[in-house]
Amino acid sequence: MPDVRCERVFAPAPDFEAELRAQELPLYSLETGRVLRDFDILAFSVGYELTLTNLLNILEMGGVSLQNRERSDDQPLVIAGGPAVTNPLPLSPFVDCFFMGEADGWLEGIFAGLAAIKRRGGRRSDLLDLLRCEPAIWFAGKEEVVKRHLCTRFGQYSAGRKKFAELSSFPVPNIRTVQDHGVVEIMRGCAQGCRFCHASFFYRPFRLKEPALVVQEVDELIYNCGYREITLSSLSSGDYPDIAALVEALNHRYRDLKVSFALPSLRIDSIALQLLSGLSEVRKSGLTFAVETPRHEWQRGVNKQASPDRTIAILKEAKMRGWKKAKFYFMVGLPVSEGQDETLPIVEFLKEVRAETGMSFNVNVAAFIPKPHTPYQWSAQLGEEQALDKIMFIKRSLSGRGFKVNYHSPFLSLLEGMVSRGDERAGELVLKAFKAGARLDAWEEHIKWDIWRGVLKEAAWDVEHETCRKRSLQEKLPWESIKMGAAGTFLERELEKSQEYELTPACVSECTAPCGACTPQVRIKDRINDSGKEILYRKLRSLNDGEYRHTFKEQEHRPVRKIRFSFIKAGKAVFLSHLNVMLIFERTFLRAGYLVQFTQGYNPKPRLEFAHPLSLGIESREEIAGVELLNYDSTGEFIKKMNRNLPEGLKILALKEIKPPLPGRKKHSLMSLYRGSDYFIAPAIDSHTDRRPVLEELCRSLERIAVIDGEAAVSGPAAADGLAVDGPAAADGLAVDGPAAADGLAVTIAGDYLGTSFSLRQTPGG
Ligand code: SF4
Structure with missing residues (x-):
């Protein structure tokens, strides 16, 4: 702009x-x-x-x-x-x-x-x-x-909408961050209207993104940003029409790239067999059930249904597909159970599900916090002690095999409630x-x-x-002058219905009980173009569309090519840990259009190896790594494409193709071939500074080197552990040079201006 x-x-x-x-x-x-x-x-x-x-x-x-x-x-x-x-x-x-x-x-x-x-x-x-x-x-x-x-154009193509690729400064982190996935928002808002949920009222009305746009954004996150884990995000992703067909088509399209898709916030009603299969195709994401409250009538009260029978049926299916664990969320203090104890029903619900499925459960319990602009904005919240007693009862009752109970601190809930209202x-x-x-x-x-x-x-x-x-319905609330969508009268009516355990149906475009959130400019969008969707899904499954940047069909029978390459790590990149460097290369291969060979198994990893992990904070003139590629082209192309996509501070220097081992010959990992590295330590001291204290400090930090004397300063006999250090003074005052000792470690210290470069040769064991 x-x-x-x-x-x-x-x-x-x-x-x-x-x-x-x-x-x-x-x-x-x-x-x-x-x-x-x-x-x-x-x-x-x-x-x-x-x-x-x-x-x-x-x-x-x-x-x-x-x-x-x-x-x-x-x-x-x-x-x-x-x-x-x-x-x-x-x-x-x-x-x-x-x-x-x-x-x-x-x-x-x-x-x-x-x-x-x-x-x-x-x-x-x-x-x-x-x-x-x-x-x-x-x-x-x-x-x-x-x-x-409200965004009036959510989920629609528009002439002014730029692709990520056109946003030259779109940031992609070079370190693994919290929630480090590519995220495509497939829907905004939620059709369901759970009465405790602030987000449901904040983002009303419910709007879908067209599947063709979803695929375009997934493409950009994979090919331009290098993500292999994509979250199809929304408040309730299982409610996306034909979500299982969309996941299946996406899995098919990106199968060779081992891209996995995760759907957060699945309502129990919306989980289907086909969807579970689709999600488990590449790697298994967690199964989470936000039940909130255990009894049927209370669930009707909060307008969210999750019966034990349905939960058990889904978990049995999941178990057959390899899941061993699931996570449950419950709340205590919801206004639907006022005057009644909800803790024992929560325990009974979970024990029944465990007895039927034999799975292990992580259970998260938190105190309900009333939020502004929801039907429960007037409701009471549990005090800290009361909430803690209830939570502790649940924790004690579920102690033992099969359950791990975590809880949100009731004191933090109190602070949150204090700010909230x-x-x-x-x-x-x-x-x-x-x-x-x-x-x-x-x-x-x-x-x-x-x-x-x-x-x-x-x-x-x-x-x-x-x-x-x-709060009484007559009380003036601090946020009353702000209209978030649903009218105050609608919220009051929802509160009444909650007390009567009466459900409000999910939003549909032919709305018969409007809350006030839909306007002529922004309406609920609950349908996608069916004919367009069919064409799109067929295209994604065929892999022959030719419209997209990579179709890998022709690669299927190509031989794997083993490449060794060397690269520089310098400048800001020295602050990248080894794990992050691996992640960057993994993403850069995707961005550069290379198809990497993957390991087999539940959690496939790219066949990418490094000779020796470089410690954080150390610059490197030449690191060695190897990769197996299915579509390697040439030395020049590889260096050009990779360097165009690597972040500042990382640069490919050279590469060599390695012949596959002859039949019957042992394969060697790159690490097993590693013989040693030279380290140079250059303290930043100017010509006016007395260098001796710095040198002494450096020597002390190398522990096994002794400062003998004066200018020339470092010399030493073989140490008991087999290290030999020996050397005449260099012209600028310091030199240490030593032959490799029995354990293969040699130390060389040579000086120049600012000088004093220590060179430490290290072997795999040293
Ligand atoms: S007006 Fe009707 S369809 Fe629109 S958000 Fe409100 S309840 Fe849902």
């Missing part, structure tokens, strides 16, 4: 934060290292309530005032959006304005307007004025009703906890329990009571 540049920053991990603070360095962007306070806008996507101290930390470390009223005109504008700020009051002292809804289709227009203001010399206050006129923007004191923005007072507590050192509260290994308990104890109001109490 002209005049607009977008960069990323993440909340720093504790060690990085400590280092930045110790060095008095501000937090900076990933792409160009620019300090945060120098940007025009900082926009936060807040997906979870327990990340608020992260947001404050990013502001403070980026040199931006925490309180919005203290921000001067030379500071960035701070915007927040995402599911966790649909009640913006807790964050309102810190964020300048909040965006409600889906940003796709909105950002381009508003950024063009903001860029125009900047071109005219506009200031921060001018940018803020423009944003405040937007119907989907909320800010403290806004009198008009805020209407969320709280007001500015909740924000004050977040600030207080942050100032006292709270960070990364969503991660149990990082949350500072004592700080948070202290803050809640010292609060001038009863935090637990205020968070957990039931």
Whole structure:
């Protein structure tokens, strides 16, 4: 976009934060290292309530005032959006304005307007004025009703929509990140309307993406980004029409590339035999059942059905197909079981399923948290102690073989509830906890329990009571001026139906009980073009379409070619671990159009090997690796295509094709042929610095080398362990040279300017 540049920053991990603070360095962007306070806008996507101290930390470390009223005109504008700020009051002292809804289709227009203001010399206050006129923007004191923005073109082709391939700066991580899959969003919203689910109401109405567009995006993630694990994502992917046929067609298309597909959030009703087969074709993903509550009538109350019989039938099928484990999610404290104990029914449900299937289960239990804009926004939440008692009962009752029970800390649920339905007072507590050192509260290994308990104890109001109490229908709620889609009257009616255990049918295009989310501009899209779909699936199965970049049919009978190649690892790439380098090469072969031979078995791996893993932080002039390819072309093409697709710091130098071993001759792995590496250590010292202490330190770190004396300094007899170090002084003051000792280890130290290069030869055992 002209005049607009977008960069990323993440909340720093504790060690990085400590280092930045110790060095008095501000937090900076990933792409160009620019300090945060120098940007025009900082926009936060807040997906979870327990990340608020992260947001404050990013502001403070980026040199931006925490309180919005203290921000001067030379500071960035701070915007927040995402599911966790649909009640913006807790964050309102810190964020300048909040965006409600889906940003796709909105950002381009508003950024063009903001860029125009900047071109005219506009200031921060001018940018803020423009944003405040937007119907989907909320800010403290806004009198008009805020209407969320919805993407009107989700799932459709459009002339203006760019392919990933055309987005030259589309980032693909070079290190394995959390959820490191290629993700294609196949649907937005959910037709089912579970009454506790914030996402279901946030993303209404339900919209499908056309299968041809799904395939195009999968293609781009595989061929341009190099992913082999693709998630077909949505709130309930099993509800995609003919999902089993789509998965089967995709599996067929990418079979030779060993691409696997995962479907998160499958409802029990939507899991079918054919779908399980499709998902297990390449590698098995986990089976997860979010049952939530065990009794039939309670399930009707929350509008989500998952009977034990159906669950047992699916698990029996899954077991026959090789699954041994499954995961279950339950909640305690849902408003449907008010006054009744749900813990024993949960235990009975799980024991029955285990007795029938003989499988092992990981069980996750959490306290229900009422969320804004849902039918349960008025409901009570369990207090910490009450929730813990219930969870512990379940854990005790399921102890023993076949069950592993994990739970979400009821104290964290209390904090989440405090932010979820709280007001500015909740924000004050977040600030207080942050100032006292709270960070990364969503991660149990990082949350500072004592700080948070202290803050809640010292609060001038009863935090637990205020968070957990039931709201009356007449009470003014903090988020009332924000309209997320479903009308308030619809939510009230849904609450009544929940109390009567009455189901609301799934959304369909001929809606007879509208909630208010569908509009003439954005309607539910629950059907795909059937004739188009059939043609597409047939094409994908045939592999002869010729339309796509790679059809590998002609490769099927080609002989495997074994290639050895060498490469440089330098610059920023020294911070890539060996496992990440392997991942990068794996992805680069795909991006470069090479078909790698895979191992056999349940979890096929590419036949790619490295002579010797290089430690993190060490540069290499020449590493050796090998790969087996089915469509190797030539030395020149290989080097050209690979180097075009490798990230900065990695570069192929040379390669050699290896003849297959003669029949009856032993195969040698690359690692078994490895004889040794030369290491050069060059300390960064200038010509004015006294080098002796540095050299001594280096020698000490090599442990077995003794500094004998003065200038020339290093010389040594064979050590008891077989190491020999010996050498005259080099011209610049230091040299150590030694023959290989009995164990094959030799050390050479030679100097030059900055000088002092240590060369350490290492063998596989040394
Ligand atoms: S208006 Fe009807 S179809 Fe549209 S989201 Fe609401 S309930 Fe579903």
